Amino acid sequence: MAEGLARARFGGRRLVQSAGSAPSVVHPHAVAVMAELDIDISGQWSKHVDTIDPATVDIVVTLCADEVCPAVLAADATTLHWALPDPAGSPGTEAEQRVRFRTTRDDIARRLAEFDR
Secondary structure, X not given: OHHHHHHHHHHHHOOOOOOEOOOOOOOHHHHHHHHOOOOOOOOOOOOEHHHOOHHHOXXXXXXXXXXXXXXXXXXXXXXXXXXXXXXXXXXXXXXXXXXXXXXXHHHHHHHHHHHOO
16 A cells, blocks of 8 residues: 555655565455555555665665564665554454555555655
């Protein structure tokens, strides 16, 4: 979601790359709640942090709360840590899960807006 939100917000002004320490699949609820904002992330895929060229990084935003955060990619990069719980990390009904994904989406969007001031 963060990659999709950042791409939508920054357009061509910034190179946006997303990766994690334990990549898996893009969660269907993430695709659904982003579509509510007319942002299509269905073509995104989960990538490992080792696939990112550190020379292309000047800002690293980590979103991990309980899970393991990847090591910072570049020593010269500014690092922002936004400790957000994984919306897929708790059981619940479909409706409860969607609420968690929307909450996370909206929190990331708010933080990106503050960052972009």
